[in-house]
Amino acid sequence: MNLKYVVKEGFTGLKRAKIAATTSVFSLFIAILLLGILGRVSYNLYTQAMEIRNMVEVEVFLFDIDDGTRRQIETNLKNQELVESVTYISKDSASSVMKKEFGEGVDDLVELNFLPASYRVRVNLEAGSESISDLVSRIKNFRGVDEVQYNAALLRVMESNLSMLALVGGGLGLLILLTAVVLVYNTIRLTIYAKRDLIRAMKLVGATNKFIRSPFIVEGILQGLVAGTLAVVCVFLVFELLVPVYLPDLGVVSWPFGRWYFQVGIMFLLAIIMGWWGSRWAARRFIQETYISS
Known part of the structure; x- marks a missing residue:
């Protein structure tokens, strides 16, 4: 497989369906940004709850x-x-x-x-x-x-609140993830449909499904990288500039585990996985022998 061709076609796919790609990147960006804010706030709420709990x-x-x-x-x-x-x-x-x-x-x-x-x-x-x-x-x-x-009552309340925090935060995060993946899926599906004649020609000359799918998967990963970068920048702006100025009563909202790179790494990884998953899902479903030959 020609890696240069695959990467080039991935970038070309972004340019070819600009509106769909922009919509997908924006949706991924919003999803990762919301997850980043949710994760950082939830981590701080959890640590404060554990500090109170440990006082029992x-x-x-x-x-x-x-x-x-x-x-x-x-x-x-x-x-x-x-x-x-x-x-x-x-x-x-x-x-x-x-x-x-x-x-x-x-x-x-x-x-x-x-x-x-x-x-x-x-x-x-x-x-x-x-x-x-x-x-x-x-x-x-x-x-x-x-x-x-x-203080049995305090301990029971803390246990209940921590369970509720985990349930609500996990459910909301999962909903955001699935929504973003579906949007990437639809974007890649539109790109595949726009290139259906080229894909049919490639199948006729012996190109494998894996070779045809690869540029679309790269396109999804690129969308994830762009969205992840924008989301990380916005998280820095929100918590390092906006919150201290406009919401000083909140105090310092610390980074998870005390280091910025843990959350940044997870945000980038999530963005790439979501882009990869959505594009792979669409490519595997729509680049099939029955679809190409129709």
């Missing part, structure tokens, strides 16, 4: 017990499957924390030293709220434990 701790308040019983409780806590870390807060430490958080106005209360000793338990939140509730129920039965507190 199990607090185990103790009766006035001897050191032996306290150490046994600590050992039992560390042996629990979901427990990641255990921090002991003595009565004196609890009073110091209260004074730090509420200021000098609570000095009289601090002197009473009425706050109980406790353990702050970090748990594996990936286990889910039901598993953590079971853990809390077990801890309540430990000898020497007065009360166990954790």
Whole structure:
């Protein structure tokens, strides 16, 4: 196969059906741009939700017990499957924390030293709220434990919101992808129809379907490259220039994983795949023996 011919014909296809190609590139551009914005915003919402979620701790308040019983409780806590870390807060430490958080106005209360000793338990939140509730129920039965507190409602809300975010974001992204692919498909189909006489002649002289399809696939990939480039430029403009100036209250909308090239690479890859998929789908369907000979 002559690679130079295939690439040249791919560029020629873009010039031949300018209106259809422009429509396809614009649709791909909008799709990749929307996916880029959706991905970046969703990533930031997810990271903020995870930060709030990770603040959920199990607090185990103790009766006035001897050191032996306290150490046994600590050992039992560390042996629990979901427990990641255990921090002991003595009565004196609890009073110091209260004074730090509420200021000098609570000095009289601090002197009473009425706050109980406790353990702050970090748990594996990936286990889910039901598993953590079971853990809390077990801890309540430990000898020497007065009360166990954790924000079960917050954890359930976060789980629900994260699931909804994944469902809505994934569904919207899939819809955008399919719409763009269909538009590329229609563009390539129109190009094939415009070249039907040439394709018929090529078939008569022995050209294979693969050889005939290749320029159309290259055309679809080129459409993806152009659309991806425009989308990446617009994402930079939106988040680096427009958002800081016109929506300063949003703060910094960080790049996924803290690096710009992760998202840029994914956007380019998606654009190329969508262009390739749509063009390959059209070419395989319409460059067939029955179609050419009709």
